[in-house]
Amino acid sequence: MKKLILFLSLMTLCICAASAQIYKWTDAQGNVHFSDVPHDGAEKVKINESQTFSPPKPINGNNSTLGTKDQTSNKPRSYTKVVISQPQNEATVRNNNGYLVVAVELEPDLTPGDNLQLLFDGAPIGEPQPNLSFQLNGIYRGEHTIAVQVLDPSGQVLNTSDSVTFFMHRARVGMGGGGTKS
Template identity: 50%
Template sequence: MKKIVCFWVLLMAASMAQSGIYKWTDSQGNVHFSDKPHRGAEVIQVPEAQTYSPPPVPETEKQNKAVAEDDETARGYEKIEIIQPENQATIRNNQGLVNVSVELAPDLKPGDRIQLIYDGEKLGPPQNTPNFILNNVYRGAHTIAVQVENAEGQVLTTSEPITIYMHRPRVGMVPQTRPAR
């Protein structure tokens, strides 16, 4: 059914493209135009549609800068470093929250993402911001690193891992109370 409808639509469009424009004057002197022939009508020749082809655009500084940026993209990142927390930092947080900040030079390029590595495993999906929040980090020593991945997931660069120490209170720890006097 769809093929038949498409056939008829194409047939009508082709016939409309072949039709001409007709001009005639009625008995009251009114001029009429139509795409259907009328008794006493004359065929009007329509000129070709006016078109414009712009001249080629000369190369500009912006294009040269884009080429230079492409060269920079091919070189990659010069610096990737975790700036917060510091290496060997001791973190005291009852909820186990750790804020991780990354310094990247040059800035993150379009399509690239930063992946957090926590104790040797990828943690969460890669993101395009240089700040992470770790939740519910257990007591003890942990390693953190980050890596930059391109849109295909290929690792472009990786930071040096840092070690942090999380201190949380014991479960069931009761504060000391003084006896009443």
């Protein structure tokens, strides 16, 4: 019972505070003051309603279009373009940490649920992902090939890019020129 009385008291205070009038006045030094108590020369401040948002109603209120969309999504999707745009084929990548960014271009855009799998020297590396770029670290020096597969939600390969060959160049300690050892 005490909790109910406390709750009702708090609700009454909230309602009173929400409906309180605000007054504004300027003192002799030119300072502007606001208060809930009127002073000489104070004017009422008009408080606008708080901003609200109502989401727009769907254009088509029935759910029949969702069913047809799901049915068409079961058809095999085809990607007309699956290309590795970075690095370019036969490129030399100079990075002492063996860092490489692989960028992929797709047409049409990746369908929700589909993922990309990076193949590094013929083997899958990392988990399939919906991102169009991959970041690799610690790549050993030498020649490597990469390709990208587009996978559907069940993991089936929908399309594969052409392989790109690149050469990782990492400087070695002691390869500097000119100095002599004593």
